[in-house]
Amino acid sequence: MASIIGYLIVMALLLAPVVLLALDIMFCVQKREVPLFELAAFLTGSIYTMLALVVWELPDYRTPLNGYDTARVHEPFSKEHFVSIMLFALWGFFSYFILKFRRKKLPPLREIFWLAGVYAGCGLSVVWIFQLVMGASPEGMDAGEGDGFLAVCLCIVPVIFLIHAVHLMVRLVKEKAGKQAEINYENPVLQRMNLWLLKGANLFLAAVIGLLPVLGILVMLLSLFGQQPDGIILAFTKTSDWILSGESAPPPVYYDTHYLCTVSLRGHAGLVRPIRYGLRRGEKIVVNRQLCVANAFEQLLMEKSPRFHKKVRSFYDTYGYPVSRHITSPWSADIVYLIMKPLEWIFAAVLYFFDEKPENRIGSQYLPELPR
Structure with missing residues (x-):
């Protein structure tokens, strides 16, 4: 019963501006002035406009x-x-x-x-x-x-x-x-x-x-x-995608919420410092140095100790996703970036200790493979 009442309330709220607009049109056609309906229509429409602007968070x-x-x-x-x-x-x-x-x-x-x-x-x-x-x-x-x-x-x-x-x-x-x-x-x-x-x-x-x-x-x-x-x-x-738009947006990128790609894309550019686009599983992503260092460290770990890498990957896949679900704003991405900074330094130190050309390995992450 409660669910039915709730459904009816929602439907009434959704139909309110439509009904008021229809009544307004009817009164205008009949050449009648009904200020009460007019003010109610403007007020209801303004509320819906403000709610739509708040809900419709577009980049x-x-x-x-x-x-x-x-x-x-x-x-x-x-x-x-x-x-x-x-x-x-x-x-x-x-x-x-x-x-x-x-x-x-x-x-x-x-x-x-x-x-x-x-x-x-x-x-x-x-x-x-x-x-x-x-x-x-x-x-x-x-x-x-x-x-x-x-x-x-x-x-x-x-x-x-x-x-x-x-x-x-x-x-x-x-x-x-x-x-x-x-x-x-x-x-x-x-x-x-x-x-x-x-x-x-x-x-x-x-x-x-x-x-x-x-x-x-x-x-x-x-x-x-x-x-x-x-x-x-x-x-x-000064927009893109719409009929009057005069700007061209960057092509869409793809990243799933398991990985640090979320931080690289959503964080403030002045802090997370995205450096270029990259390819992951055939899809374009935004990468920064922290992401490249972490992936290079994982690559080195997979080469030197496959069993340990498997455990690390399993742990990261298990707990990385719940954390990434909270990265919904630039500020939350910035916080994760700062938390990961000490690990980035540790990963870089390991790379410089065990790899002959660490910067080459870091710089080659998420680049397309060259044809042989």
Whole structure:
């Protein structure tokens, strides 16, 4: 009984934004304003967006994907420039709600300013949806099964925003047509400007023109946060695998969680110091010196004492896997790297004591065999 109730709760939570979105569309078609449903839809969609961003932990385009990991694609939006997206989104939402609830009390120029913000929000929503809906095409891999669902969750708020923004613009046109004959200014210049703005098409054209100086202000604000002037563009193009991506990611690598390959790939590069790609069982991996030294030591041990090597290998396979399951972040990989450092020194000392050319043996690890 408890499991059934839990299942029903989960289904209700998953269907909530869909139901609210459907009700929103229905009310818009019927030309009815129901602020309660609108706010509930935005709130629910925002919660799902934040949860999706937290759950969808994807690497940036510089990081090679791991064939055995859960992340099957790179991030669709650059974290370095995500502040630009947030600033434009906040301006769009704030502008929308100002026009939604206070448009009848706004002077013409302020109305243009906020309408320009709605334009910016609509443009951002369209690009955001386009980036996600077109899907990802990672090199040499297929996107994960849950990636599509999370992408849909991220599209909920932009879709709701576009629907309500279009509905708001339609209402603005109708309201301006009704006001055109009611307002008069004594100043002839202001009166001509007012009559020009009261025409719906002219109002939207003025908002497009007003968008340009406001974009300049936003660029200056972004500079205060250390963002580049074209940060809003780089947020989408400084990625790989997606439709608007302008970068090429390294080819995917493969490593299983039994080995120090995990540390070499996941640790901070400044500490673990990956040196090159290598091949292990025909699959590309990332190697560093610690991994090469450990493998060279194992190779020497197998040559000098096969029986002892078999016991060491059995111990490593038995206990290495449980430890490697906890290496899920760069910090945990760094800790394992530091713990292994004394053993690396011992392995290197043994190699220098028993091998004639220790560096040749170390440097040859995980290299493809040359044809004879």
